[in-house]
Amino acid sequence: MKKLMYSSAGLLLIALAFLAFNLFSSLSLSGARLDLTEQKLYTISAGTEQILAELEQPIELDFFFSDTTAKDLPALRNYAKRVEEMLKAYQRAADGKIQLRIIDPAPFSEDEDKAAEFGLQGIPLQQGGDQLYLGLAGKNAQGDTQVIPFFALDQEEFLEYELSRLVQSLAKPERPVVGVLSGLPINGGFDMQARQPTPPWMVMEEIRQLFKIESLKADIDLIPEQVSVLLLIHPKQLPEQTLYAIDQFVLRGGKLLAFVDPFSEADTQAGMPGEMAIDKSSSLTPLFKAWGLRMVPDKVLGDGSYAMSVSMGQGQRAVRHAAWLSLPKNALDQDDISTAALENLTVATAGILEPLEGAKTRFIPLLQSSQYAMPFDAKRFGLLQNPEELIRELQPTGERYAIAARISGPAQSAYPDGIEGRKDGLKQADSINVIAVADTDLLTDRMWVQVQDFFGQRIPQPWADNAAFAINALDNLSGSDALISVRSRGRFTRPFEVVEAIQRDAEVRFREKEQALQARLADTEQKLAALQRSDDPSKALELTPEQQATVRQFLQEKVKIRKELREVRYQLNADIEALGRSLKFANIALVPLLLTLGVLALWLWRRRQQS
Incomplete structure (x- = not known):
């Protein structure tokens, strides 16, 4: 046997066996992958696999990357390679339902015209130079298209979410229905003091461009089946039948975005003469309790670090308002798709959300205060004249308080025995998806946008990301449970x-x-x-x-x-x-030395065993 191994025929047989194995592996094991990265960057999640398994019709994906143009940009090429590998993983998991094309759009070519026709974003490398493309265009059997104009490197942790969102949008191209129930005049009203109508809130104009809106009445007893996301804004003193309808909607898989408030400054309903001041609070106390959280009653959050400067009137100096907060990027959850890409949000007299002890649901803060914060009594804001008083009284507790949170996981019904006339409802759910926000004022125009009238057209000029937060949350919740489960992944480029x-x-x-x-x-x-x-510039300097x-x-x-x-x-x-x-010594000298010593030790051991 040994003679055969060392003979020419034996070496030829080994070479042929090696070639045969390579041929066999290339044909039969081409789809095999072993992802050894710490955060499984090249492995699609279970949520994505579910989305791909539910595809009923084929989808075409065209990945445009200017490979030739980007030859001197290694960071971009590495990221493009990751996108390509992820798309190929989608193609394999879709079992033939995804047709993937990799396109290098050369300058002035038909492929470049095709990329521009899809609406992909070309980045000029220099003034008057070639355009660089790194985007994706998808088309379904009906001809509907969805695009990712450009894969930004600073958003790579959301790569899988964006790809899964595009695939699901092509699989189900109809616009999601958002049911809206509000205790505030979000669709416009009438200003009694100015005696003129008020326009709709700009945030609703933004939402209408992306979703179908179905307005719901405050006494509704059943949320319609076509509603995929329920948007509650200042749900004030809702009757039991409406609370039960919301409870059952969430338990049967409906998604909820709720804006509640301990002191809503947008609530300007006038009371009758002689009546006490109106209650400006709203909550979903029985539902929140069943879902494992609560809004701290009668408390408004104050924060010395994020306090906004507000004007006290014409000719007066601006002062810092401890209950009007400008939340910077580090106050926003960078791992949640609804807040990660935002820069700042503003809130006014917001409340505090906290999880209940022993809750089975998962409570993830999305918006948080700084450590220089404390709760204030909500009642004092009805008569507050000088916001400087709040700053003087502020005694930070050192705790970071949650203003908004995502709640998910198993939950019980708030009405396990039902209500009068309705006893056959759901008792529990394996998983609910709710985003709760303890402020309603962040949706008002004055907290995030300046609106200009241009020949009868209202042009928004946002200065904060409040509307983007609401739209991101609705967009995320309107997807399936599988899409919502696809959260941010690790970064491909790891810091040293x-x-x-x-x-x-x-x-x-x-x-x-x-x-x-x-x-x-x-x-x-x-x-x-x-x-x-020199004092005289006309004369030479003599020292x-x-x-x-x-x-x-x-x-x-x-x-x-x-x-x-x-x-x-x-x-x-x-x-x-x-x-x-x-590190160089370890890689170049130490590791080979250790391997050599190990081989020598093994050789000596075998010699001793043979002797």
Whole structure:
């Protein structure tokens, strides 16, 4: 046998066996993949698999990437490769229902015209240069199209969600129906003080462009079947039959976006003379309790860090309002599709949401305060004259409070025994999908947009992302449970966390010394310039021997300081370079040495066994 292995015929047989194995694997194992990335970046989720399994008709996907044009952009090429690999994974999982084409649209070609016709976004690499495309166009059997104009690198963690959303939109192209039940004049009303009608809220105009709207009455006892998302805005004092209808809608799989409020400044209903001030609060207390959360009663959130500056009137200075908050990016959940791409939101006299102890549902905060926050009594805002009082009274608790949250998971009915005349309802659900927001004022025009009238057309100019948040939430909830389950994934490009930590430590150690040297250098240069300055520019500058000696001294000091400064800046990267040398040694020398020693040890052990 050994002779055969070492003979020419044996080597030929080994080579043929190797070629046969490669041929067999290329034909029969071409779809096999092993994803060893920590966050399974190349493995589609169970939600996506469900969406693909439910495809009834074929879908065409055209992936446009300017591969030739982007030859000098390695980061973009790597990301495009990831998109392509993910699309091929979709194609394999769809079992023939997805037809994928990879297109490199050369400049001035028919493929480039096709990309432009689809509405894909071409990015010019330079002034007057070629256009670079990195987008996707999809078409279903009916000819409906959906596109992703450009795959932005900073949104790569939502790649799978965007692809699954496009596929599902092509599989079910009809616009989702949003049922709207509101206690505020969101569709316009009449201003009693100005004695003129008020226009619809701009947020509703934005929503109507993307969804079918079905208005619901406050005493409704059954949410229509065609409603896929229920939008509640200031559900104030709803009758039991309506609460039960909402309860049953959520339990049977309907999605809910609810805006409640402990003190809605948009609630301007006038009371009768002699009556007490109207109650401006709204809640879904029995439903929230059944779903494992609550809005803290009669409390308004104050925050010293995110407090907005508000005008006290013409000619008066602006003051900070601790209950009117401008929430920056770090106050928004960066892992949720409804908030991740937003920059800032504004809220006014918002409430506080918190999970109940022992709840089976999952409570995920979407909007949060800073640590410099505390609850205020809601009653005082009815008579508040000077918002500066709130800042003076603010005593931060050190806790971050939730203003909005996503609730999901198993839930019980708030009415397990039903209500009068209706005893046969659902008692529980394995999974519910609800987004609750403890503020209604964020939807009003004054909190996020300036509206200009242009020849009778209302043109919005948003300055905050409030409407985008509402639309994102509705868009996410209007998808299937499978799509909602496709959350953000890990990033393809991973940061060098150890290197970044070393860099931060080095900066802490050396930045103070660098600043001191910079100050000394600036002072030396200033003194040197003063000595070399002439009062009469027409005359040559004449220096005494003492002044010349001082100039030479300052020049030497300047060279010395610059040398020290270069040394400090070198030290900033010294630890990183040392780490790099250690890694190179480990990869180039240490690992091969260990393998060699291991092989030698195995060889010696076998020799001893044979002897």
